[in-house]
Each structure stands twice: as C-alpha cells, then as structure tokens.
Amino acid sequence: MSQFPHIEYPIRIPYLLRVYFTEGAFDIGNPLFRDLACSRESGNRRKVLVYVDEAVNLATPDLGASVSRYFDHYGEELRLMGFETLKGGEALKNDASCLDRIYGDIERLKICRHSYVVGIGGGALLDVVGFAAATAHRGIRHFRFPTTTLGQADAGVGVKNGVNFNRKKNFVGAFAPPFAVINDFSFLDTLPDTHLRNGYIEAIKVALIRDASFFEWIEANTDALSNFERDTLRELIHRCADHHVAHIATSGDPFEMGSVRPLDFGHWAAHKLEQLSEFALSHGEAVAIGIAIDTLYSEEMGHLDSESSERILKLLKSLQFEVYSVHLEKRNGSRFPCVLEGLEEFREHLGGLLTITLLKRIGSRFEVHEMDTEVVLKAIDRLKELN
Ligand SMILES: NC(=O)c1ccc[n+]([C@@H]2O[C@H](COP(=O)([O-])OP(=O)(O)OC[C@H]3O[C@@H](n4cnc5c(N)ncnc54)[C@H](O)[C@@H]3O)[C@@H](O)[C@H]2O)c1
Ligand SMILES: [Zn+2]
Secondary structure (H helix, E strand, O other), X not given: OOOOOOOOOOOOOOOOOOEEEEOOOOOOOOOHHHHHHOOHHHOOOOEEEEEEEHHHHHHOOOHHHHHHHHHHHOOOOOEEEEEEEEOOOHHHHOOOHHHHHHHHHHHHXXXXXXXXXXXXXXXXXXXXXXXXXXXXXXXXXXXXXXXXXXXXXXXXXXXXXXXXXXXXXXXXXXXXXXXXXXXXXXXXHHOOHHHHHHHHHHHHHHHHHHOHHHXXXXXXXXXXXXXXXXXXXXXXXXXXXXHHHHHHHHOOOOOOOOOOOHHHOOHHHHHHHHHHOOOOOOHHHHHHHHHHHHHHHHHHOOOOOHHHHHHHHHHHHHOOOOOOOHHHHOEOOOOOEHHHHHHHHHHHHHOOOOOXXXXXXXXXXXXXXXXXXXXXXXXXXXXXXXX
C-alpha cells in the first residue's frame, strides 16, 4: 500500500491498569477513592454517578448511607450525582433496556466526559456499567468496585466490557480500561458460598496456563479455600488478579486484535453452556466444565500426561466444582450436541481463525486451530462417567 500517497502517524495512548486492595472503601477514614478520583491526572473531575448491584445493596443496608456520608465528607472535591441500583447477575447483560436506562441517567444528570461512572457489583454489573460508560459521550472514565471473588480476581480487573445480544455472550462490547479498580474485600462478607467459590475457577485457569507453582499453592490450600478462610481467599484473589493484569499489560495484545486468547482457556464450551442452560449455570460453574473438557481433550490428543489431567480433575472436584452438566447433552436434531456450536461461535467472536488454548503441562499452554469433534465428544463422555 505504501506506493499510494498517504498520511500516517502512529497514535500511542498510554493506559495505566491499576488495581488497589482495601477494606471499607467508603469509610470516611479511607481516602483511597478520593485520592484516585482527585489525583493530578484526573483533570479536575468532580461529578460521580454510582451504580450498585441490587444484591450488594440489600446485603449491605447501610451502603447508600455510607456512600452519601463519604461524598458529604469530601464535598469540596467530589459531588455524588446519583446512587442507582441495578438488578445484577447475567440477566442484566441479557437485558438491552438497561443500557437505555444508564444512558438516560447520564443525559439527565449531565454526566460529562469530565465526570466518573462507578460500578459496584458482580462481574455482570461491571460489564454493563463499564460498557455504558465506555460508549456514552464516546467514553466516560469509570471506576470498578468488584464485589465477587470472580470479579476481584478476573472479571473486574481487565479491560473488557460488554453485554449479551440474542443471548450470545459479550456479543456487544468495548475495550475500555477502567480509570482504576478498587478491590474492597469487605464486600465479600455478604457473598454466598457458591459465588465465593466461583472465583476459584479463574485462579485455577490462570495457574494452568501460566504458573505451576500457583496451581500447587491452590492444591495445598484446598481445605482453607473450601472453608473460605479470609487470608487464603485474599491471597488467591491478589495472585489471580496480578496474573490477569500482567497478561493484559505484557502479552502485546491488550485489546485482543489477534486470535490468541489464553485467558479464555476452557471458555469456548463455557460460554455456550451458560447459554444452553438459559444462564442457570453461572459463569464460574460453566468454566469449570469447560476447563475439564479441554483438559481431557489435551490428554486424549497426547499433549498432557494422564497424571496431570487427574490432578486437575481432582482439584476441581475437591473444590466442589461439577465437571459435567446435562446441558452437554442438548441436541438440536443433529447427531452432535449443541455445545459444539460453541467452537464456531468462538471462531466468529475471534474473527476468523479458530484458536483454542490447550495444555501441555500444568502451567504451560499452547494453541491449536482446530478441534477434533470426535475427541471432544470422547472427553465429554469421560466426564459423564466420572460424574
Ligand atoms: N469483562 C471481563 O473481562 C470478564 C471476565 C470474566 C467474566 N466476565 C463476566 O462476569 C460475569 C460473572 O461475574 P460474577 O461471577 O461476579 O457473577 P455476577 O455478576 O452474576 O454475580 C453473581 C451474583 O451475586 C450477586 N452479588 C454480587 N456481589 C455480591 C455481594 N457482595 N453480596 C451478595 N451478593 C452479591 C449478584 O447480584 C449476582 O446475583 C459473567 O457475565 C462473565 O461473562 C467478564
Ligand atoms: Zn471467565
């Protein structure tokens, strides 16, 4: 193309992806949010619109009052423009009308590109609020306060936002790094056990593809993790978040222009299973099954030794993850179960070239560009027997 007259300048946009850890983020004595929001690089931003996950608001009845007190205390620097609740969970990502509602609030409350939008909630709420913020006025800075293990360890600390379309996961979305992420551990106090556990699966995932010693640490701490011991839970979140942020920042492809998605190990089946179960399976539960399938597939194809594969399945089981679901059996009149459509949908989502991450060892991965359907089915059959 260079033989044609043209104009070309590189555009470099430096991003800082930062995750802070704290407790009681809206206690008056905790200046973290104020310091970040009013920092020099914030350029005098003052107006703040807060969205909170309804379940978090119900479980922490004094949250609204604390946020209000916090903004009163720092009233010279920050203005709370709204404290809105949204019913969280996957249903929110399936409900296109929630975007209208947020855009409407942003318009009505005159939230501009020099304001902040804040999301407090599970990964689903953060995906929706982050997407609305990324697209209103072509981008308003947003803060994320993840309130689930999975959110603090993975979903809330990255650069992706999005909603589902026609029940297809994350079909509509944007890459928009948050201004900052604040992992406030005190939110986990009200999180039900199943959701506390769900976050472990993303830690196992990242350990499998990047860090054998982290996998061994999870194995060694199974009892503490099963009992949700605070220090162990916090260490898992910190290490898992660090891996995610480090991967995004150093992989050379933060906005996923290429097709390699190691952080999506086990996710091609998981996203399809979430949809096939009508979202009765949570993201974490579905990823556990997806990881089990791709682990056995790696073994069946001769890449991963059977001892490692057994260790992985044993860890999933001992952390009480199911590795099989009846939704794997759903068929649409074809000989093949619908879950296999997940491969094609994953390919479409990547943009052409199917790229699936597999394991060659615990802590070491590689990519393939095709999957042998019969071997996937065999892996699923083996999981059914183990069930
Ligand atoms: N953007 C990304 O990079 C990324 C990465 C991984 C996953 N995700 C997405 O994240 C979502 C899953 O997130 P999740 O596991 O946090 O689930 P979730 O957001 O569905 O939350 C789980 C449930 O817990 C409730 N809840 C949240 N915090 C609570 C608290 N502190 N106390 C009581 N109840 C609380 C929610 O209302 C919801 O009902 C999926 O949509 C997934 O696709 C996004
Ligand atoms: Zn995930």
